[in-house]
Amino acid sequence: MSKNTDLQTTSDFTELTSALDLKPVKLDSIPLGQFLKELSEHPERADTAHGLLVRAIEALGEVDIEKEPEERQPYLKMLKDLGIKLYKAFDHVRGSQRSVHNQMQHLRAAAANGYQLFLALIIKGPPGCGKSLFVDAFKRALEGQIVYAVEGCPVHENPLNLLMLLSDNAIAKLAALLNLTEEECEGTDKTSLREMLAVAGQPCQHCWSAVMESECEKDPNQALLKLRVTPMRLSSRKFGISTWTPNCSLPSALERGSRGMVDMGELFDGGNPQFGNPALKILLEATNDRRIPGGTGGPASGKPNKPAKPAKEGSEHVHKDGDDEDGKVCGPDVQPDGNSYQPLDAVLFGQANEGAWKTFIESLGKDAGKFTRRFHVFTYPYNTSVTEETMAYRDRIALMRDVPHFDPKALTLLSLMAIISRLKPEHTVDHVKRARIYDGEKLEVKRSTSAMSASTTEYWTAKDLWLDAAEQEALTGLDMTVMFNMLSEIIDRSLSDKRFERCVSSYEMITFLRTRLAQLEKSDGFTDEQRKVLKTCREKFLAPAAKKGEQPGLIEAEYQRVLSRELYEVAAPDFQRRAVELFERYRRHANAYAVGDKKVNETEESHTVGGRARTQSVDVDTKMLNELDDLMGLKTQSEKDAFRGNIETEIFKLERERRSAAKTGELDTTADITWKTLPRLADGIRRKLNSETRLRLERLLKSELELQGETADDRRLRAQMLQAFNERGYCKHCLGQALEYFKLNELWTLQS
Numbered sequence: 088m089s090k091n092t093d094l095q096t097t098s099d100f101t102e103l104t105s106a107l108d109l110k111p112v113k114l115d116s117i118p119l120g121q122f123l124k125e126l127s128e129h130p131e132r133a134d135t136a137h138g139l140l141v142r143a144i145e146a147l148g149e150v151d152i153e154k155e156p157e158e159r160q161p162y163l164k165m166l167k168d169l170g171i172k173l174y175k176a177f178d179h180v181r182g183s184q185r186s187v188h189n190q191m192q193h194l195r196a197a198a199a200n201g202y203q204l205f206l207a208l209i210i211k212g213p214p215g216c217g218k219s220l221f222v223d224a225f226k227r228a229l230e231g232q233i234v235y236a237v238e239g240c241p242v243h244e245n246p247l248n249l250l251m252l253l254s255d256n257a258i259a260k261l262a263a264l265l266n267l268t269e270e271e272c273e274g275t276d277k278t279s280l281r282e283m284l285a286v287a288g289q290p291c292q293h294c295w296s297a298v299m300e301s302e303c304e305k306d307p308n309q310a311l312l313k314l315r316v317t318p319m320r321l322s323s324r325k326f327g328i329s330t331w332t333p334n335c336s337l338p339s340a341l342e343r344g345s346r347g348m349v350d351m352g353e354l355f356d357g358g359n360p361q362f363g364n365p366a367l368k369i370l371l372e373a374t375n376d377r378r379i380p381g382g383t384g385g386p387a388s389g390k391p392n393k394p395a396k397p398a399k400e401g402s403e404h405v406h407k408d409g410d411d412e413d414g415k416v417c418g419p420d421v422q423p424d425g426n427s428y429q430p431l432d433a434v435l436f437g438q439a440n441e442g443a444w445k446t447f448i449e450s451l452g453k454d455a456g457k458f459t460r461r462f463h464v465f466t467y468p469y470n471t472s473v474t475e476e477t478m479a480y481r482d483r484i485a486l487m488r489d490v491p492h493f494d495p496k497a498l499t500l501l502s503l504m505a506i507i508s509r510l511k512p513e514h515t516v517d518h519v520k521r522a523r524i525y526d527g528e529k530l531e532v533k534r535s536t537s538a539m540s541a542s543t544t545e546y547w548t549a550k551d552l553w554l555d556a557a558e559q560e561a562l563t564g565l566d567m568t569v570m571f572n573m574l575s576e577i578i579d580r581s582l583s584d585k586r587f588e589r590c591v592s593s594y595e596m597i598t599f600l601r602t603r604l605a606q607l608e609k610s611d612g613f614t615d616e617q618r619k620v621l622k623t624c625r626e627k628f629l630a631p632a633a634k635k636g637e638q639p640g641l642i643e644a645e646y647q648r649v650l651s652r653e654l655y656e657v658a659a660p661d662f663q664r665r666a667v668e669l670f671e672r673y674r675r676h677a678n679a680y681a682v683g684d685k686k687v688n689e690t691e692e693s694h695t696v697g698g699r700a701r702t703q704s705v706d707v708d709t710k711m712l713n714e715l716d717d718l719m720g721l722k723t724q725s726e727k728d729a730f731r732g733n734i735e736t737e738i739f740k741l742e743r744e745r746r747s748a749a750k751t752g753e754l755d756t757t758a759d760i761t762w763k764t765l766p767r768l769a770d771g772i773r774r775k776l777n778s779e780t781r782l783r784l785e786r787l788l789k790s791e792l793e794l795q796g797e798t799a800d801d802r803r804l805r806a807q808m809l810q811a812f813n814e815r816g817y818c819k820h821c822l823g824q825a826l827e828y829f830k831l832n833e834l835w836t837l838q839s
Contacts, residue, residue, distance in 0.1 A: 112320050116238055119246050120312035127266045132235045133247050133283045136347055136432045138198035143228045147176045161527030162474045176228045180220050181479040182470030200286050207374050207435035211444045212467035215566025218438050222350050226328050231320050234346045237294050238315035242345040242429045243326055246316050247283055248290045288377055288430025321347045337366045341379045344433045354437035355447040374461040379429040468561035469509040473526045476502035480574055491581040494821035496593040504642055508624050509564030511556050516547055519641050524549050529766045564620055573603055592824035593646055601629050651834040655777040657811040658784040669772050670762035673715055677731035679707050719771035781835045788830050
């Protein structure tokens with residue numbers, strides 16, 4: 088190789104190195120004395136695993152709503168208005184925001200030395216709901232996080248554990264030297280040394296010996312201060328992030344997960360765990376005493392595995408060693424020797440399907456409380472947001488090499504099918520409206536008299552629906568495995584069958600679901616409860632109309648609603664301008680009517696005086712008010728009067744809430760009051776404008792034979808309409824399907 092080639096290779100290597108982002112697992116160690124001196128400025132170095140996990144998740148930041156797709160923003164804004172933070176660490180776990188909020192509350196309490204520190208987290212939920220993906224997000228957040236550990240310690244323990252060797256008097260003196268007394272920390276964001284030590288564990292045998300039996304230092308005080316502390320990055324490959332598998336003992340998994348977290352997978356699966364199961368007894372000690380029983384060894388400790396003692400027949404300690412991925416024997420579950428132990432600082436996550444959890448609790452009988460009081464049991468439900476479900480499908484599609492075109496509503500209808508299958512069956516609000524409210528859409532769905540009280544709102548909100556459903560919702564329904572399988576099947580069909588022109592239209596999606604769910608009902612592999620869900624979806628939600636003009640099932644009825652609305656908006660390019668004008672006009676005339684005025688000022692842009700629009704006083708237009716009120720469904724004069732009188736109050740209330748939220752930075756101050764701000768009035772405006780557009784739309788949808796008398800204006804409007812649909816994501820095939828469906832079902836008769 089020539090010298091020039093060598094130089095070029097070196098240059099290339101340097102450029103590549105600068106582009107990489109790998110960081111060393113270990114950083115330079117420091118004496119424990121230095122660690123203590125720097126503790127006042129860096130109290131986070133002494134965090135518990137729970138505190139570290141909270142900090143890691145928060146450090147990744149929150150989702151910027153304004154940068155998200157427009158269709159996702161209403162859902163995210165609704166959550167933010169309810170005080171639910173949108174952590175980036177979980178954004179790929181679609182629909183998990185409320186679950187994350189609940190878990191973060193628990194973790195923050197544990198990080199603040201609450202009793203939650205002594206509880207294992209049990210995440211239970213239906214199959215295919217995403218429990219593993221949810222827990223994996225916690226593990227991903229911890230990857231690469233730095234902890235300060237005693238050098239050479241088998242469980243990488245917190246250096247503060249060594250201060251447990253000191254007397255109370257010595258700790259008080261040390262706190263004063265470090266400026267970490269309770270008096271100095273009160274009223275600040277600092278944590279006192281005593282608060283740090285309140286959750287410290289007794290040092291392990293290794294660390295105790297390094298201080299008290301040091302061969303290099305005759306003085307244990309000097310040995311303590313000179314003990315090395317190493318900043319280390321947590322890694323699922325090394326330590327601090329552990330997954331308990333059938334091939335490994337629980338003590339070994341706990342040891343590897345110390346200072347981070349331990350994922351115990353499907354903790355209660357694999358038979359009928361009994362109260363005497365040694366692994367579960369170890370779990371009790373790991374939570375209650377925050378320690379690992381001694382005498383178990385394991386690869387993470389660097390000690391040889393201690394063989395299990397021979398067990399008599401029927402003994403609860405019978406255990407077969409398993410091989411890990413490297414073929415090495417993992418630490419066995421053995422009887423602890425009672426004299427040694429290792430401190431445990433870790434977040435413990437267990438997972439369980441609803442059936443396995445129920446079986447476990449029943450197997451314990453009267454002793455169930457001994458375990459359940461050591462667990463924080465949290466139910467992880469299916470996702471109930473249509474937008475988030477659609478995002479999950481798009482995430483899956485993005486992984487595929489070859490995909491068809493989907494019309495803009497096709498995946499939404501697939502998502503809606505999944506979501507409404509998971510909702511509480513009986514409710515005064517129908518499934519689709521609940522799904523729309525859960526998705527952040529502002530619908531005015533009035534609550535029944537029996538559901539109303541002085542402390543609740545007049546209309547259903549997502550929060551009210553969540554409280555009403557409690558934990559009885561989203562525990563059954565179509566799971567993600569079934570949905571991903573159906574998505575793959577319709578993709579394969581559209582790519583392999585030339586009739587579908589590599590496209591999936593919305594109506595093709597509906598017809599596919601009808602056929603496929605009927606087949607799934609007859610196939611193996613489904614429980615009776617799952618078959619019941621499939622039958623409900625097919626017979627109730629996907630039912631076709633009995634005859635032309637009659638209402639179809641919920642899915643097709645919703646498709647008709649959104650398609651009709653879209654067509655009307657496209658057929659009226661000036662829709663937004665006219666809607667704004669009508670909103671402002673109704674607002675002015677309604678306000679004048681409410682205060683008893685007979686006249687109202689109107690501005691005529693077409694007439695100017697001195698370069699300014701002319702303003703004149705006109706009679707209050709009660710005809711226009713009554714027409715819009717009728718379209719809003721206000722039947723009696725008292726209802727109309729009440730609505731007109733409350734408009735300005737409602738708008739003032741919304742503006743006040745926006746100003747208050749803007750002060751705390753929780754709301755985008757650029758968002759204005761629009762014609763869509765009051766949902767009921769927006770529906771009335773939309774219906775009025777649609778009725779004016781209907782005749783134009785009927786003409787634009789006529790066939791070629793019917794267009795012999797077509798005017799230049801018709802041709803221009805048709806070209807504009809086709810261009811608008813193209814911009815909305817319709818290809819020629821799916822647009823043809825949508826327009827044909829619209830004509831066959833005469834959807835211009837709908838009040839959309």
